[in-house]
Amino acid sequence: MFSNSFGILDANDSLSFTILKTSALNFTADRYGHFWVGCLNDGMYELNSKGVVVNHYLNNITVNDVLIDHQDGLWATTAGSGLYHCENMSAICFNDKESFGVPIELIKIIDGALFVANTKGEIFKIDSNETLQVKKQDNLETYDIEVHNGKIRSSNITGSWTLSNGKHYKAEILNGLNPVYRKLISKSQDTLIGCTRQSIIYTVKDEIRKSTFYDRKIMSFEYDKGLLWIATDNGVYTVPVGFTLPSKILHATILHDSIKLNQLNCIEGTFGVNVVKIVKSNNALWFCSQGNGLAYFFNNKIQNYSTMNGLPDNVINDFFLSSEGLALLASNSGVYLSRFDFIGRTFRRWIKIHTGAVQTCALYNNKIYLGAQDGLIIRRDETSTANEKKLFFNLAAVTIDSREVDAASFVGLTSDQRSLELDFDLIDFTKDNIPVLFHLTGPQTDSGYIENTHLRFAQLIPGKYSLSVRPDTGVGMHTHLEISFDVKPAIWQTKIFRISFFTFVLLIFLTTLYLIIRYNRRKEAAKIKNEQLILEYKLIALKAQINPHFMSNCLSAIQDLIMNDQSEKATFYVAQFGLMVRQILDYSSKQIINLKEELDLLTIYMELEQLRFENKFVFKIHYEKDINLKATFVPPLILNPIVENAIWHGLLPMQNRKRGELHIVIVKKDNNLIFSIQDNGVGRKEDKQEPANNKNKSHGIKITEQRLSNINYLYGKTNSKIIHTDLVDEEQLPTGTKVTIYLPINLAPLQNEEY
Numbered sequence: 001m002f003s004n005s006f007g008i009l010d011a012n013d014s015l016s017f018t019i020l021k022t023s024a025l026n027f028t029a030d031r032y033g034h035f036w037v038g039c040l041n042d043g044m045y046e047l048n049s050k051g052v053v054v055n056h057y058l059n060n061i062t063v064n065d066v067l068i069d070h071q072d073g074l075w076a077t078t079a080g081s082g083l084y085h086c087e088n089m090s091a092i093c094f095n096d097k098e099s100f101g102v103p104i105e106l107i108k109i110i111d112g113a114l115f116v117a118n119t120k121g122e123i124f125k126i127d128s129n130e131t132l133q134v135k136k137q138d139n140l141e142t143y144d145i146e147v148h149n150g151k152i153r154s155s156n157i158t159g160s161w162t163l164s165n166g167k168h169y170k171a172e173i174l175n176g177l178n179p180v181y182r183k184l185i186s187k188s189q190d191t192l193i194g195c196t197r198q199s200i201i202y203t204v205k206d207e208i209r210k211s212t213f214y215d216r217k218i219m220s221f222e223y224d225k226g227l228l229w230i231a232t233d234n235g236v237y238t239v240p241v242g243f244t245l246p247s248k249i250l251h252a253t254i255l256h257d258s259i260k261l262n263q264l265n266c267i268e269g270t271f272g273v274n275v276v277k278i279v280k281s282n283n284a285l286w287f288c289s290q291g292n293g294l295a296y297f298f299n300n301k302i303q304n305y306s307t308m309n310g311l312p313d314n315v316i317n318d319f320f321l322s323s324e325g326l327a328l329l330a331s332n333s334g335v336y337l338s339r340f341d342f343i344g345r346t347f348r349r350w351i352k353i354h355t356g357a358v359q360t361c362a363l364y365n366n367k368i369y370l371g372a373q374d375g376l377i378i379r380r381d382e383t384s385t386a387n388e389k390k391l392f393f394n395l396a397a398v399t400i401d402s403r404e405v406d407a408a409s410f411v412g413l414t415s416d417q418r419s420l421e422l423d424f425d426l427i428d429f430t431k432d433n434i435p436v437l438f439h440l441t442g443p444q445t446d447s448g449y450i451e452n453t454h455l456r457f458a459q460l461i462p463g464k465y466s467l468s469v470r471p472d473t474g475v476g477m478h479t480h481l482e483i484s485f486d487v488k489p490a491i492w493q494t495k496i497f498r499i500s501f502f503t504f505v506l507l508i509f510l511t512t513l514y515l516i517i518r519y520n521r522r523k524e525a526a527k528i529k530n531e532q533l534i535l536e537y538k539l540i541a542l543k544a545q546i547n548p549h550f551m552s553n554c555l556s557a558i559q560d561l562i563m564n565d566q567s568e569k570a571t572f573y574v575a576q577f578g579l580m581v582r583q584i585l586d587y588s589s590k591q592i593i594n595l596k597e598e599l600d601l602l603t604i605y606m607e608l609e610q611l612r613f614e615n616k617f618v619f620k621i622h623y624e625k626d627i628n629l630k631a632t633f634v635p636p637l638i639l640n641p642i643v644e645n646a647i648w649h650g651l652l653p654m655q656n657r658k659r660g661e662l663h664i665v666i667v668k669k670d671n672n673l674i675f676s677i678q679d680n681g682v683g684r685k686e687d688k689q690e691p692a693n694n695k696n697k698s699h700g701i702k703i704t705e706q707r708l709s710n711i712n713y714l715y716g717k718t719n720s721k722i723i724h725t726d727l728v729d730e731e732q733l734p735t736g737t738k739v740t741i742y743l744p745i746n747l748a749p750l751q752n753e754e755y
Helices: 386-390 495-563 567-587 595-612 640-654 683-688 691-696 700-714
Strands: 005-009 015-019 024-029 035-039 044-047 053-057 063-068 074-078 083-086 104-110 113-118 123-127 130-135 144-148 151-156 159-164 167-170 183-186 191-195 199-204 207-214 218-224 227-232 235-240 255-259 275-281 284-289 294-298 301-305 316-321 326-331 334-341 351-355 358-364 367-372 375-379 391-400 403-405 419-428 436-441 446-450 454-458 463-471 481-487 617-623 660-669 672-679 721-728 734-744
Touching: 005 024, 005 035, 024 063, 035 063, 104 144, 104 358, 104 367, 113 367, 123 151, 130 151, 130 159, 151 183, 183 218, 191 218, 199 218, 227 275, 235 275, 275 316, 284 316, 326 358, 326 367, 334 358, 334 367, 351 367, 351 375, 391 481, 419 463, 419 481, 436 454, 446 454, 495 567, 495 595, 567 595, 595 617, 595 640, 595 660, 640 660, 640 672, 640 683, 640 700, 640 734, 683 721, 683 734, 700 721, 700 734
Parallel strands: 144 183, 207 255, 218 275, 316 358, 617 660
Antiparallel strands: 005 015, 024 035, 035 044, 044 053, 063 074, 074 083, 104 113, 113 123, 123 130, 144 151, 151 159, 159 167, 183 191, 191 199, 199 207, 218 227, 227 235, 275 284, 284 294, 294 301, 316 326, 326 334, 334 351, 358 367, 367 375, 391 403, 391 419, 419 454, 436 446, 436 463, 463 481, 660 672, 672 734, 721 734
């Protein structure tokens, strides 16, 4: 230090000098590498490690001596002006400087440089502790600053301006418009997006190409992931950018849209909230509101912070969050500092670092920049790690179920151990009673503060755990401990046991289910078998009813011949009857016979009836040639009751009015064998009017219907049925009767019979 020059000798033995206005009287160095120099009648200068003047304090006062105490307080003695003391020398105010001693409207980091704008319209660029004025005074408030296409662009009440060499030039807008932008975003090299109080405007190569007007007051906006996030006095809305420049668009073309925000997507939880700023940080968005606190939007989920859950103020002017989690909150009541936990999404204790309204804030080069009404304020100690050297924190003891174990070898708990207690050593030479923040992750989670150094967990769920513990000094990445441990599960809590037990239970269930199903199937099969046997016995009983009924009719016919002295006919009738009886006895024990046997028996019967009634009728049997009579099976005597009914109640009552005819036709159709028995008799209607006929009417029809019903059940879903059709002429007079019988073509002997 020589007269009015201050020399610094660096590590390379290189000496550099800083020329001061007056003589340097004394100096001291702080822990940041800065020098504080007291001068004659010129106050005190702060120089950086390169000798560059950073700040100037106490103008026109002689500073005799400068001292720094162990609490980072600055003391300056003067000649005739008393003793000056700064409790925290890291807080630097420029309220005595012409440019930075006026209200600061904007602090913004762009491309690694810090820009500061005051109410006089001046804009300064701070880069590596060097300050450059990029816009001179015009006494107009600066709304925003953006670097676009290599040029610094600013906006104020007169429009958009391009800055160069300390001067500003109005941006060239070819279509004659120069909007008053409240916020600017450089989307690409050519495209600039800006917002006014009620519109979003796209500018391409200094030409307005699209403007969208909204029905709400726009406070600010941000661009993220293809969407414009618009902050309004009634919430936050999203709009797809969706603007591309056509290859042959006319230079004079402007696309105007008018959109009502109630037609757009309002972010849930923000409707009705006056959001004044949107801050984009660490792939998330933060919404600053006037009266509703702060909102955090990440992964399509929103989380609100207010005085109800620890936020120091609900009126938020600005918010800054570094990648390390250091959080700054600017409000009308002051500036607060905290640290944000990205995993737990919680803030630590908020520490007030400035009292008074602050509009804007930022963290740059390990310094906190605050824009206040009384000028620019810079703070440094909260972001440094120097305090960590004064802090000692480690795990001292581990106790499991009231038994202390070696902390160095602690790996976890066994299945029968229940409680875990951890004790920490915490020594801080600057503060007392520092709370400890812990965060437990694993099958069971927990987090919070402990006011001492003792932490206890009880009844932890088995699994792998990670415990993070750190002293909560409010700021900085202070010393913290990461402790990993396991809680071993009991044998019945292991995955292998659960799988084995589940498999065992499943096998028991499946085995039981199989036995129940098999039992029910056997029971059902036995039931069906018994029902089939019952039906078979019913069929046998029905045939037993047919045989005596039929033979009774035949014997009655023979008796009539004998009584009428027709012995020759009676003799022939007896011979034919004997043949028929032998066949009936042969077929009576069978469930089915082939069609040839059925037709032979039917022919004998009709011949006997012709003989008995003196050929008063004729009969014909016709069947399709492709029907194999010996390979086609039918129930025995299935046609006899129908034919008997046709002769006795259809043909004989005609009393020689005409000769009776009986036609039997057999055809195959689909899977059915169809029998058609048709006569030209009196019909069923006239027959019903004869009491004698009704009295002697055969009961074989009902028996046949019952037999067909049993066949349908025994042989499955068959279509066995009998249909009666009354034949009439053009005058609706009876001309006969037609009976149709449907039988399955694939009848075969059942399991209790061999053919």
